Amino acid sequence: xxIGDWKAVAGMADVYNQARELGIETNIAELEAFxxxxxxxxxxxxxxxxxxxLMDKTQELAAKxxxxxxxxxxxxxxxxxxxxxxxxxxxDPLYADAMMAPAAQVMAKYMMGASYRLYSMVAxxxxxxxxxxxxxxxxTGVPPPIPFYGNVxxxxxxxxxxxxxxxxxxxxxxxxxxxxxxxxxxxPKFMGGQAEDDLFVPVLAxxxxxxxxxxxxxxxxxxxxxxxxxxxxxxAACRNYVNPAETFASVPESTVQRGGPExxxxxxxxxxxxxxxxxxxxxxxxxxxxxxxTVYG
Numbered sequence: 703x704x705i706g707d708w709k710a711v712a713g714m715a716d717v718y719n720q721a722r723e724l725g726i727e728t729n730i731a732e733l734e735a736f737x738x739x740x741x742x743x744x745x746x747x748x749x750x751x752x753x754x755x756l757m758d759k760t761q762e763l764a765a766k767x768x769x770x771x772x773x774x775x776x777x778x779x780x781x782x783x784x785x786x787x788x789x790x791x792x793x794d795p796l797y798a799d800a801m802m803a804p805a806a807q808v809m810a811k812y813m814m815g816a817s818y819r820l821y822s823m824v825a826x827x828x829x830x831x832x833x834x835x836x837x838x839x840x841x842t843g844v845p846p847p848i849p850f851y852g853n854v855x856x857x858x859x860x861x862x863x864x865x866x867x868x869x870x871x872x873x874x875x876x877x878x879x880x881x882x883x884x885x886x887x888x889x890p891k892f893m894g895g896q897a898e899d900d901l902f903v904p905v906l907a908x909x910x911x912x913x914x915x916x917x918x919x920x921x922x923x924x925x926x927x928x929x930x931x932x933x934x935x936x937x938a939a940c941r942n943y944v945n946p947a948e949t950f951a952s953v954p955e956s957t958v959q960r961g962g963p964e965x966x967x968x969x970x971x972x973x974x975x976x977x978x979x980x981x982x983x984x985x986x987x988x989x990x991x992x993x994x995x996t997v998y999g
Contacts, residue, residue: 869926
């Protein structure tokens with residue numbers, strides 16, 4: 703059907719029409735039904751070599767960065783095994799390109815509204831064998847019931863082939879409808895829980911794909927049982943009222959200019975929050991007014 707600029711779903715018409723142009727309407731249906739989807743490399747809207755360039759840059763940063771710079775890397779017990787690289791958006795303009803990829807933008811806006819903000823950008827890099835990441839959702843610090851529309855979402859660039867043996871993401875289909883964190887008893891048995899392993903499915907994706915999931919979806923990882931390098935860059939987006947996990951004040955102005963006005967907005971450059979004695983700027987408050995009437999605003 704023809705989609706108009708309908709007031710009741712302000713902000714959705716452009717996003718949905720862009721999804722049609724990219725050929726990812728089916729991915730939106732999968733996201734709604736199951737809480738996650740995989741967008742194939744040829745539908746991301748980016749050049750065929752983009753993922754390999756992003757992988758090269760991520761490995762280059764990992765080689766240069768002191769492992770102990772990241773506090774989690776020093777912990778014996780931590781949320782995820784392997785190496786994590788944080789605040790990537792400040793490290794190289796290529797990560798701005800990753801965020802502004804057409805399919806990534808469509809999915810972030812579809813899940814978090816047109817007024818979404820960047821929450822964080824983190825690389826997960828594993829070499830050799832690794833234990834599973836426990837089952838969780840990404841609504842950190844949110845008491846139940848978590849809003850059905852979610853406060854955060856995840857759009858991840860898969861930079862190596864993701865298989866069960868490589869320790870790919872583990873999802874419980876439909877769990878985004880439960881609007882709460884899983885209990886430890888609800889973890890799969892291979893994680894030490896009591897739930898049957900066949901209630902969970904691996905995210906199988908080729909390098910260059912986008913693994914996309916709702917922030918309410920229960921997920922973790924399978925144990926990594928091969929020696930191949932495994933890497934993805936997770937772009938987390940949030941609602942405009944959520945305090946981002948990372949600070950973006952040090953993003954170079956050249957990168958902001960490269961990303962354009964929408965990139966600057968997502969970084970919070972035009973956010974109405976964060977004022978002092980002068981109070982909020984009214985024109986900036988008006989920018990998020992649509993979000994008070996529809997989850998797509």
